[in-house]
Amino acid sequence: METPYLAFQLYSPLAAWGEQAVGETRRSSTHPGKSSIVGIVGAALGLQRVEEGLLQDLDRQIGMGVKVFSSGDALRDYHTSQVPKPRRKGEYMTRKDEMEAPDDRISTILSSREYRMESGWVVALWSRSASGSFSLEKIGEALRHPAFCLYLGRKSCPPALPLNPVLRSSTSLKNVLDEYPESMPLTDMARNSIRYFWEGSPQEQGGMVPGMAWDQIVPRYDICGNRRQWQFRPREEFMSFGERTAG
Numbered sequence: 629m630e631t632p633y634l635a636f637q638l639y640s641p642l643a644a645w646g647e648q649a650v651g652e653t654r655r656s657s658t659h660p661g662k663s664s665i666v667g668i669v670g671a672a673l674g675l676q677r678v679e680e681g682l683l684q685d686l687d688r689q690i691g692m693g694v695k696v697f698s699s700g701d702a703l704r705d706y707h708t709s710q711v712p713k714p715r716r717k718g719e720y721m722t723r724k725d726e727m728e729a730p731d732d733r734i735s736t737i738l739s740s741r742e743y744r745m746e747s748g749w750v751v752a753l754w755s756r757s758a759s760g761s762f763s764l765e766k767i768g769e770a771l772r773h774p775a776f777c778l779y780l781g782r783k784s785c786p787p788a789l790p791l792n793p794v795l796r797s798s799t800s801l802k803n804v805l806d807e808y809p810e811s812m813p814l815t816d817m818a819r820n821s822i823r824y825f826w827e828g829s830p831q832e833q834g835g836m837v838p839g840m841a842w843d844q845i846v847p848r849y850d851i852c853g854n855r856r857q858w859q860f861r862p863r864e865e866f867m868s869f870g871e872r873t874a875g
Contacts, residue, residue, distance in 0.1 A: 630797040631754055631835045632803045634764040636771055639748040639812040640667075640788045642703070644741065644781035656742040656781065658699035659749055660849035661823060663860065664781060665692050669753075669767055675774030687851060689760035690767075691836055693752045695805035695824035697820040700747030707739045743785070748812035752804045768793040801826055801841025802870060813850070823833045824868045840873055842866040 638660065641785065643786060645657040645664050660668075666687050675682050684838050712729035720726045727734075733757045755764055771793040789811060826838055844867040851861040 629835070630799055631642045631837070632795065632797045633752045633754050633801070634766055634768050634793055635750060635752045635804050635808045636768075636791040636793040637748065637750050637789060637808070637810045637812060638780055638787065638791065639814075640780045640785050642780075643700070643745060643747055644743045644783045644785055646781060654703070654739055654741045656744055657848075658744065658747075659696045659823075660751065660780070661694055661848055661865075662687065662827060662863065663850040663852045664786040664795050664854065665751060665753075666670050666690075668778055668780075669762075669770070672770035672774035673767070674770075677785065680852075682851065685760070686762050686784045689762050691754045691756050691826075693754075693801045693805065693836075693838075695750045695752075695808075695811070696821065696823045696825070697748045697750065697812060698746065698814050699821055700744040701744040701823075703745050705741045705743065707741050709739070710734055710736050721749060724818055737779055738843055741782075741827055743782075746814065746818060748814050748818075749812070750805050750808045750810055752808075754801075764795060768795055784869070796812055802839035822870065824870050826866050827863055838866070838868070840868045840870050842868050869873070 645660045647655045647657050666683060669690070670686060675685075675686070699761050710727070712733045713735060715733075718788070720729070721796070753764060753767065771791045778791070785853050792809075792811070794808060798807075805824065816831065824840060826836075846865045846867060847862050848865045849860045850863050851863050853859040853861045
């Protein structure tokens with residue numbers, strides 16, 4: 629039985645897929661997580677960050693798989709930023725509001741931020757529910773003509789190629805990822821660590837068949853729970869080198 633998928637490519641000289649941040653160190657994963665993809669799709673659809681209910685609906689309605697063509701090399705950036713201390717009444721609505729705070733309330737925070745250089749991925753989405761309001765066709769059209777500017781993790785990381793979304797049906801996720809017509813200018817040396825990742829247990833895959841045996845299950849905290857407080861929930865992510873088919 630074939631399942632509909634929407635596949636698209638992500639390529640940029642710099643990308644940053646945030647992991648759990650502890651203290652001053654902000655690491656990047658080797659591939660986009662669920663909250664990153666929901667953010668990209670949500671921006672393309674024109675969803676605001678404050679529309680948490682719609683973003684959570686989008687998260688529940690789509691499943692996600694990723695093929696890593698190149699995770700790239702890590703780049704560290706020493707980052708400083710001036711921020712005001714929280715105020716008891718009200719919030720700072722804009723960056724201009726923050727910088728107009730009195731001098732005695734402005735402090736400097738330091739961080740080490742990680743990026744991935746010269747990396748590329750192909751993402752495949754599928755619908756978990758036929759009754760959802762975010763169809764693959766609607767998402768594909770939004771990725772072709774996004775409402776907001778798209779970026780790969782941070783605003784300093786815009787896509788270097790069109791996402792080129794393609795709708796197709798297939799008997800397995802692996803077939804969709806392998807047959808996608810990607811055009812990323814990666815060298816043969818860069819394409820040396822191809823891996824596949826997908827989310828959810830077999831009971832949650834909504835008809836998706838991986839088409840490969842998993843080699844590892846890794847917990848990731850990238851399901852957005854509370855956007856304002858930067859709280860994320862865990863999920864299971866399956867990883868495969870793609871060398872064995874599911875038995």
